[in-house]
Amino acid sequence: MALRHYTLDFNLSAPADCPSTVHGLQSIFQEQEMTETVHDTEGHGYLATFIGKNGRLVILRVHSHGLVTVDLQCCEGDNIAQVDNLLNALEKKLKSLLHGNIRRVKRLPALTRGAAVDRYWPTADGRLVEYDIDRVVYDEDSAYQNIKILHSQQFGNILILNGDVNLAESDLPYTQAIMGRGKENYTGKEVLILGGGDGGILAEAVKLKPEMITMVEISFQDAAFHVFLTHMRKACGSVLDKLKGDCYQVLVEDCVPVLKKYVEEGKTFDYVINDLTAVPISTAPEEDSTWEFLQLILDLSIKVLRPTGKYFTQGNCANLTEALALYEEQLGRLSCPVNFSKEVVCVPSYMELWVFYTVWKK
């Protein structure tokens, strides 16, 4: 049983007259038979709590600096019409009590706290966003990570790895951006995909008649593979039904030793697409920190790139300019000098713009 938490805030031009504001609301709380407690805030405005039936709680604060805030918490099963009526009554009364002094009234959609289905997945830049998630399709810890598939009415199934929104069935723009779709000619090319377990890139790439695609995805060692296959069907299509096709092979391995082997053998690719999760899931000692791991992958990837080849990867959300700058700094420190370009893309389920990189040898 979850908690519904409503907020109602009044921004004022000047501090409210506290006694008249509080007195004016009293009849509403009395009608609701709520028990009032006035708290001593040691000079930090007026603060009272009201406890009503069914565990309803109202917190009224008249701040000394021109702000009145109301919180209302009730159980999810509480009578919504009654709760709305109470909030409406408080809003109406406060509007009349504070008339002429109001800059803004803000009543947000209620926060649902502790629900079976969690709808709040903050963006990479730390903003609060509520998704239209209506059911949990899958939620398990694998050997490598926590894998959730949550269903969104508008985005379809959303893959959430270790709490980060990874890809939704609506997110073809992500897949197209990370493979330079529309800008590159894949015909007859040799392609290496690092990660990409949801199958989206592979499914798009096979349509473009490349010579050969090699995809290296360690998480297929465990449940992840079957989860993607079952629940991310709109992203991966039927391409993952077999690990080998006319123009592709999927290696269920850690990509680092595979890349090292390719470097040794002198094997090269036209396109290397890095779609590994941002936080590495491998545990080899040399990959201690995220940055070191990123650097290692980058260095090896550039080494297996043909002179005219392109390396594609996702960067970060457009707002994390410091993290993006750090990444670009790193690009300047590779053993082989590179140039890069970037593109800002709207990925539907991300709720924030995302930066993608194309890197090539100087």
Added chain:
Amino acid sequence: MALRHYTLDFNLSAPADCPSTVHGLQSIFQEQEMTETVHDTEGHGYLATFIGKNGRLVILRVHSHGLVTVDLQCCEGDNIAQVDNLLNALEKKLKSLLHGNIRRVKRLPALTRGAAVDRYWPTADGRLVEYDIDRVVYDEDSAYQNIKILHSQQFGNILILNGDVNLAESDLPYTQAIMGRGKENYTGKEVLILGGGDGGILAEAVKLKPEMITMVEISFQDAAFHVFLTHMRKACGSVLDKLKGDCYQVLVEDCVPVLKKYVEEGKTFDYVINDLTAVPISTAPEEDSTWEFLQLILDLSIKVLRPTGKYFTQGNCANLTEALALYEEQLGRLSCPVNFSKEVVCVPSYMELWVFYTVWKK
């Protein structure tokens, strides 16, 4: 001075042992020299409030059905590191006290309440979303509506009309969708734009070498025009610098009488693009309700459409399926029978998928 409101919630497999949970947290509140009040909830779980220095307020609830919730409110100017430490201490202690019984720990980004810059603009389907808005560029009531221009780090300037996110400088996909860009050939065509005050459609349409574009926008009678011109420059370009160009004219009029005049005169168009705000801003008596107004505009628009012409408009967010169905029902009731198609588009600043309609005569 705004209020920062933190929430920390523990979903449990079984109800928490209340006395040990409450007792285990007491040392933390004592260390903070907070004054405790335990409230009588008449059997609806444990509820205590704690008041600390600087007006800090903590609400601790141990619900009887396997949920523990913590609220922490502090002034915006409060010491963030201290507040984080307090929350971290509470989270750590609760994790150890509830060990083995925890299904989920959720600590959301803090809500900022009563701030000068309001970052919370719920979606059309009623979800809570926080934008990365960092400043208010413009905020005035015009004769027709409240006009806000808020600056977002990632989306650029966002136009908000009567509290609804209307268009951001990032939203070329909106403009392209509402004019059938990429699907229609505008060369040599006669185009009618209803509304479209931000100038985005006009700016795109003139690039496509039409014969003539007529745009009818009543809100240019007031401040709106100069607001768009100054602050939505990335959307409108330089096209609104003059109300008349080689292939376009802007009529600063109510579109209803203009449409009626065109019907009378037998004037027709290849494309009619309805970009009026969802809620009509005209006040003529025959347009009493939103639906009646929509119907009137639709009917007149279809009447001025050539037999091979297309009528384009935005519908609603993809999740409001009932409202979309109502609109489609209405399309079946026009005096001239029509067919329609729809497209779901990701408009960057909307934080939800949006439906666009193309309508043509049967």
